[in-house]
Amino acid sequence: MIKTLSKPPETKTKYTITWEKLPEDFKLPDDPVENIDQPLLAAALRESLELAGFILASMLIASNFGLCAKVNDKTIVKAPDWVYVPSVLPPEPGEVRRSYSPNAEGEVPAVVMEFLSDTKGSEYSTISKYPYGKWRFYEQILQVPVYAIFDPKSGELEVYLLVSGQYTKQEPDANSRFRIESMGLFLGVWSGEKSQRRGYWLRWWDENGNLLLWGIERVQQEQQRAEQEQQRAEQEQQRAEQEQQRADRLAAYLRSQGIDPDAI
Incomplete structure (x- = not known):
């Protein structure tokens, strides 16, 4: 079962946040993904969006990609399993985007997702001190409007919406899907096989209830x-x-x- 935490404990911690691009010589964490499921799940989410013509050049959609902020003069980098930013500034000519600092490089991410990993509870961590828990970083520092947590083994999906500065757990609709307002799409769980992996996947549906297809399904x-x-x-x-x-x-x-x- 996914551990739920619909209302993290309140804290009086004060943050001084600075939004600035990372210096080119900043060494980003190079931690490997914990299992083969994570990149497959993330790639599948992007693939159907791309084939549906949803992705624009002005957007940032990435997986295991560093989101950065300087909090109390310390640089924090968290790499969600999947992130969607509606509008970002274009990189400088010849620049390869290595990370993303909201406000300094574009909008705050509209959606972040984490796939439950072997590091028990890290997706729900509300640690309020450096280097901060994921939940704390997304909710209190970046203030991402939508945070989704998915368990690939059980197929359980939780979606949290930022309400009055705190994440509130959302209830799915009659089709067991969640409307992602900023994308005009619905997010839900689908069971089947892709890329030699059989199990639960996250999928997108449009406003009319049509499933956004993967490439092989289109073929x-x-x-x-x-x-x-x-x-x-x-x-x-x-x-x-x-x-x-x-x-x-x-x-x-x-x-x-x-x-x-x-x-x-």
């Missing part, structure tokens, strides 16, 4: 459409042949009666 959909078209063509050909056979039989009958069918 399969086109193949099915082509097969259906082929079947219709074969049926039409079959009907045409049957009509011709009936016409031939009628012409043969008329001739047997001494009537020239071409003269009719």
